[in-house]
Amino acid sequence: MSAPLLQVNDLKKHFPVRGGMFSRKAFVYAVDGVSFEVARGETLSLVGESGCGKSTVGRAILRLFDVTAGQVVLDGQRIDDLPPGSLRSMRRRVQVVFQDPFSSLNPRMRVRGILAEPIRNFGLAKTSVELEAKVTALMDTVRLPRDALNRRPHEFSGGQRQRICIARALAAEPELIVCDEAVSALDVSVKAQIVNLLQDLQQQFGLALLFISHDLAIVEHMTHRVAVMYLGKIVEMAGRQQIFTAPRHPYTKALLSAVPVPEPGAIRNPIILKGDVPSPINPPSGCRFHTRCPYVFDRCRTEEPELRSTGDGQWVACHLEALPERPGPAG
């Protein structure tokens, strides 16, 4: 058993919020103690509603900013504290595909230049002939016509642009691709094509994917494992089967019950959560979900539940797990 490709240990990212001149300095606790692992060739999905910090986790792994605390370990080496010089060689191994295909590509560059950039940066091609061969091969890989290399991004549709983004990510020959809502901006048919392309590429290159999404149907289709985030913390993490058939955390249950069923007249019993997500500037004490949890009891308000294994690779952060008998909804 080899070590996991990516290990994230107790990652924290707090963004300072500038208040008025006389107010206290406050922080947005965007990510507040997140730990997970991604094995080689595995897809881990990070799901959760808007603002729960899933994109921040992705950006921290890419080291687009410095983390507040915690570790990001890539293949046994910590990358969260590397100086910029030695970081550059590690950057090749983790690449990214962003949500918005319209702003992910420099409008003034041709596709050839966009794809050549990472190849040149990491010295992956010795000669210009080799560079051209790699760039052409990338176009074939993402199933775009080769003559599109001389065009600029605005000449492509959203799906085609996302293919260019994927090709750019592949150009660095990475081991992990962070897909930050990579298919959310696409319409359904294109979404399916891109998801299938990602799956094919995963098979072909043995890529690990960190798939950040709020689209549970897509996640169920393509992931191996799922980590559910709420307000900067992971509340539940398990294999796909377990999450989708036997979710244990109340938040996961509510999230899953909100997925639309593509069948007219299907019986649904969505769990409607009360209220809004609390502010990440001032997160609730104890369990962060206690303000909205239908099963809340005293302990939840004061004590923060740890992410505990329940066996079978399922991890849940909920005090209900510690109770001998699980109660029904309060009220």
Next chain:
Amino acid sequence: MSISTTSTASIPPGLAIAPQLPDLLLPVKIRRGVLGFLRNHPTVAIGGALLLCLVLVAIFAPYLGTVDPTALAPSKRTRAPSADFWFGSDMLGRDIYSRVLYGARVSLTVGLSVATLATLAGLAIGLVSGFVRWADGIIMRFIDGLMSIPPILLAVALMALTRGSVGNVILAITIAEIPRVTRLVRSVVLSLREQPYVDSAVASGTRTPMIIQRHILPNTMAPILVQATYICASAMIVESILSFIGAGTPPTIPSWGNIMAEGRALWQVKPYIVFFPAAFLSVTVLAVNLLGDGLRDALDPRMAKSL
């Protein structure tokens, strides 16, 4: 799959075949090259053509039937426009046509120099401000301070410190215009830095100087070029104002502002002295503004096929 035309025999009788529909979509003519670009953007073409004419007039002023613009002819003072004096003569008998044409040199030099210098300086300061976080606060407070002084007052104050010459006028107006460019560049840089393609470039190992050169600078060009044209127009007006109030170009050098300043005492009885330089100034500023407006629309990267 193709439908063969020989299979018409299988169509049952009485079922007419619909005639082919006319092709309603006319082929879109894609215009390429400089001429095509100008045809697609008539505002740029008109503004550019006007400006080009004025530049040519300024360059070839000595060959366009002018006389020495400073030659005095006291016996021929304040003549109305005629065959001898196309635009009339001023109260010292100088030929206004010659003075206006030579004055174009001052106005255009000042306009173009200020636009170039202020843009380059503003670009440099704005880039530093947008990329070096600790310098940002200091630079921007200084710029805010400069901006709180009206540009004309600032230019007048700077001119009061130096002797009147075209070079000093350029310098004074440039300093007064730099804050506008700096603020624009900084805001564009800050918004571009947040673009996912910049993050992608960072993730694919591009170093900061290359990020600036390849991803930031080309995308700041369109708004800055447009701003430069407005600065050019505004610099020409400020130059005229400075000359008009006697704080700019020395009176020995004809400039549109000088001519108007000298003619202002007589403007109710001899309006042509003020009219011709004013008309030239208006047309020049209009040309530059047309060019700027046209470029703003044309430089949208989604449309920029030929640039």
